[in-house]
Amino acid sequence: xxxxxxxxxxxxxxxTAGPNVRAEEPMGDGGERLHEWMxxxxxxxxxxxxxxxxxxxxxxxxxxxxxxxxxGVGLWGGTPWPEAPGFxxxxxxxxxxxxxxxxxFAFDGLAAAVRRAKEAAGDKxxxxxxxxxxxxxxxxxxxxxxxxxxxxxxxxxxxPLFDGERAELVPDGKAVTGTVTHxxxxxxxx
Amino acid sequence: xxxxxxxxxxxxxxxTAGPNVRAEEPMGDGGERLHEWMxxxxxxxxxxxxxxxxxxxxxxxxxxxxxxxxxGVGLWGGTPWPEAPGFxxxxxxxxxxxxxxxxxFAFDGLAAAVRRAKEAAGDKxxxxxxxxxxxxxxxxxxxxxxxxxxxxxxxxxxxPLFDGERAELVPDGKAVTGTVTHxxxxxxxx
Numbered sequence: 001x002x003x004x005x006x007x008x009x010x011x012x013x014x015x016t017a018g019p020n021v022r023a024e025e026p027m028g029d030g031g032e033r034l035h036e037w038m039x040x041x042x043x044x045x046x047x048x049x050x051x052x053x054x055x056x057x058x059x060x061x062x063x064x065x066x067x068x069x070x071x072g073v074g075l076w077g078g079t080p081w082p083e084a085p086g087f088x089x090x091x092x093x094x095x096x097x098x099x100x101x102x103x104x105f106a107f108d109g110l111a112a113a114v115r116r117a118k119e120a121a122g123d124k125x126x127x128x129x130x131x132x133x134x135x136x137x138x139x140x141x142x143x144x145x146x147x148x149x150x151x152x153x154x155x156x157x158x159x160p161l162f163d164g165e166r167a168e169l170v171p172d173g174k175a176v177t178g179t180v181t182h183x184x185x186x187x188x189x190x
Numbered sequence: 191x192x193x194x195x196x197x198x199x200x201x202x203x204x205x206t207a208g209p210n211v212r213a214e215e216p217m218g219d220g221g222e223r224l225h226e227w228m229x230x231x232x233x234x235x236x237x238x239x240x241x242x243x244x245x246x247x248x249x250x251x252x253x254x255x256x257x258x259x260x261x262g263v264g265l266w267g268g269t270p271w272p273e274a275p276g277f278x279x280x281x282x283x284x285x286x287x288x289x290x291x292x293x294x295f296a297f298d299g300l301a302a303a304v305r306r307a308k309e310a311a312g313d314k315x316x317x318x319x320x321x322x323x324x325x326x327x328x329x330x331x332x333x334x335x336x337x338x339x340x341x342x343x344x345x346x347x348x349x350p351l352f353d354g355e356r357a358e359l360v361p362d363g364k365a366v367t368g369t370v371t372h373x374x375x376x377x378x379x380x
Contacts, residue, residue, distance in 0.1 A: 012257075012338075012352075012359060012375070013351075013352040014203065014352075048281075048338070096202045107365065109269060125349035128228035152356050152358075152360060152361055152375050153357075153358060154352055154357040154358075154359070156352075156354045156355055157354060161203075162204075162346075164204040164346045165203075165344050165346055166345065166346035167343075167344040168342075168343060168344075169202060169342035169343060169344070169367075170342060171342055171371065173367075174365075174367040175363045175364075175365035175366075175367045175371045175373070176365075177361055177373070179361075181361065181367070181371075182366070183371060185342050
């Protein structure tokens with residue numbers, strides 16, 4: 001059964017991007033630091049690289065926030081994972097779009113995007129991209145797993161991952177420490 | 191050489207206490223949950239208990255925020271650790287005070303409280319109690335270590351641990367996962 005997974009890099013003070021997110025700096029000021037671990041070049045980079053490979057291998061489909069789509073589509077050169085269709089959450093549905101990498105984008109409301117993504121993902125996971133849509137999913141009880149990559153850095157400002165949501169979580173395995181700390185949590189259903 | 195250590199339990203969304211902290215609920219609404227791991231009764235409680243013992247064994251002195259002192263002195267029955275003198279940070283110095291457990295409280299400004307606490311701690315650590323004074327120490331470049339006990343819970347509101355501070359941290363060993371996740375970071379000096 002496909003799980004809906006928020007898989008996100010976050011600073012120790014809870015930001016998923018630095019301040020002033022814009023087309024030229026899609027991670028905001030200083031926010032690129034949050035993704036450096038993915039290069040696998042840090043002191044414990046082999047551990048980080050292993051986690052990164054596992055995540056990528058788990059993706060069957062993506063649910064993508066509208067703003068994340070706008071900022072990301074050029075960078076990704078199509079869907080964020082070529083084989084995995086991307087379901088963009090929007091109030092204004094529009095026709096499907098074929099990305100430059102051949103990946104498929106579809107546009108739908110929140111619940112429908114998740115339902116369609118789960119169907120498309122099969123046994124693999126649905127990855128969620130975008131802090132805002134992730135919070136909506138959490139509130140709507142549609143999020144199954146939160147996989148955090150916690151970067152030992154206080155950004156001081158930026159896009160907060162959480163913003164007033166309340167939830168019980170359960171650690172899903174042990175934390176893995178590479179250059180950053182990787183930990184999965186199951187969301188306890190209300 | 192004595193280290194100044196912020197050792198604190200924090201929700202996954204970054205709160206060290208729930209909302210409405212008051213004398214009757216010093217951890218705020220729902221905030222007691224952040225300290226449950228210390229009982230060592232959770233599913234991986236032996237791991238948590240081991241961490242808790244190590245922390246307690248490391249304490250040579252405490253630096254305590256004024257508000258934390260006001261809320262805590264009755265609960266602690268004196269200084270938070272009987273053998274370890276507590277240096278309360280305040281703008282209005284007052285005479286030393288002997289706690290009910292025989293521990294000594296002294297009152298001083300931020301830098302003086304830290305200096306005196308380090309002298310008193312000898313080879314052991316100076317533990318910092320209170321999110322506000324911890325942030326002041328971080329900003330003043332007087333904090334050496336941040337030891338977080340991250341509780342898998344989104345409180346949604348409360349007293350934030352960080353509030354706009356910026357800092358580089360370095361993981362100090364691997365994260366330890368019990369009922370909650372324990373991890374130490376060194377503060378990279380500016």
